[in-house]
Amino acid sequence: MTLFVRCFADFTIEVDGVPVELSPVRRRARTLLRLLAMHAGRPVHRESVVDALWPQERAATARRGLHVAVSSLRGYLTAHAGHPLVDRVGxxxxxxxxxxxGCDVALFRAAIKAGHHRVAVELYGGDLLPQDGPxxxxxxxxSMLRHQAATAAVRLAAAELxxxxxxxxVEAATRGLELDRYHDGAWRLLIEGNxxxxxxxGLAAARRRYERALASLEGS
Structure with missing residues (x-):
């Protein structure tokens, strides 16, 4: 059995490629799962979790809510994903x-650290947890992961040239501009690639788009 967690674009937990149905899990417990998944194996202190998910609650109430959320998550995920996934460390x-x-965010961070730009660009399927809004x-x-993905795309474009x-x-530079439309290096690589x-x-279109991007910056 292979379990994979996706945090880029739509959040999913997949077992052998099949998404686990998470709608029966209570809303705050699902949010807790996404918060922990975003950190991809790195411990998140209890107080940070409480501040994020129970900001208006008294400390005792918040900690009790956290305990209930963790317990319900572990039970549900053990039954439906074959593994509790959530662990306590101190x-x-x-x-x-x-x-x-595996987890796409963890793999993405590892690719960025190793300088594997193509892998990083392929792993970045969209913004991190867009369903959680602002x-x-x-x-x-x-924002940081999006910036890293844009930078990886630009470096990949330079390597391809x-x-x-x-x-x-051109393909890599275009991807970089999808993530950061004002990235000067991406525009220059797009123009040079064409x-x-x-x-x-393509060259004429890229130059016109670059000029419009510069004009919009000057007018802002």
Whole structure:
């Protein structure tokens, strides 16, 4: 049995490629699961969890709510995913995957650290946990991962140009601009990639779009 957790774009837990139905789990317990999954195996201190999910509650009430959420999650996930996933480490909680399991955020971070730009770009399937909107506990991490993905795409585009693969460079630069439309390096690589592959229409379009992006920055 293979278990995989996805946090980019729609949050899912998959067992052998089949999503686990999480709607029966209470809303706050599901949010707790996403918060722990976002940190991908790194412990999250109990007080940080309480501050994020029970900000208006008294300490005793919040901690009791956390205990109930953890217990319900462990029971449900053991029954439906074959593993409790949530573990306590001292005063912290973390997501623990079974042997052979994986999490897209953890794999993405590892790819970024190792400089494996193509792998990182492929793993980044969309913004981190978009269903949680502007929740304070996710906004900063979401922005950082998006920036890392854009940077990886630009570095991949530069590497493709060096390898003499302008079409692949254009594709990577385009992905970088989808993530950061004002990334100057991505625009320059897109323009150069189109120039090297002899795509005059693409070159002209890229230059016009770049000029519009610059104009919008100047007007803001």
């Amino acid at each position: 005063e912290a909680y973390r997501l623990v995957l079974p042997e052979g399991g 929740a304070e506990w996710v906004v900063q991490e979401r 060096e390898r003499g693969e302008p079409a692949a460079a 120039r090297r592959r002899g795509d005059q229409l």
